[in-house]
Amino acid sequence: MSKATTESCKKMPREQMLKEIQALEFALLEINLYLDMYPTDKRAVCQYNVLSEQMNILKTEYQMEYGSLYNYGEFPSKYPFDWVKTPWPWEL
Template sequence: MKNICKEDLLRKIQELEFAAVDLNLYLDTHPCNQMALRDYNCITQELMNMKRLYEMNFGPLSNFGTAFNQYPFSWVNDPWPWETE
C-alpha cells in the first residue's frame, strides 16, 4: 500500500473480522467443510497482515499484550483506534 489511509485500513480490518467470525460460526456447525475452512484460514491470514500493517503505521489496536509499543509508551496519548481525528 503506497498511501495508507487510517480509516480505510480500519474499515478493512472490521470487514475481515466480521467475515472471520461469520465463517467461524458456520464452521461450528459444518466442521468438515474444507472450502469454508480454507476461506477462514485465508481471511485470518489477511486479517493478521492488515492488523500488523495498521500497528506499524498507526500504533496498537489493543493494549492487552497483542502488540508491541514504542518508547515512550504512547497508548494513552494517541487517539483510540475507533476515534476519528
C-alpha cells in the same frame, strides 16, 4: 494477501485500514460460527484461512505504521505510550 496488496496497505489511510480490519474480523467471526455447525466444509475452512492470513498481515502493517490496535500487550508499544491518543472505534 499478495505482495502488491501488502504494498498498497502501507499507503492506505489509517481509517481505511481500521475499517478493513473490522470487516475481516466480522467475516472471520461469521465463518467461525458457520464452521461450528459444518466443520467439514472444506471451502469454508479455506476461506477462513485466506481471510485470517489477510487480517494478520493487515494488522501487522497497521501496528507498524500507527501503533497497537489493543492495549493488552499483543504488539509492543512505541514510546511515549500513546494508546489513549488513538481514535476510539466509534470515532471513525
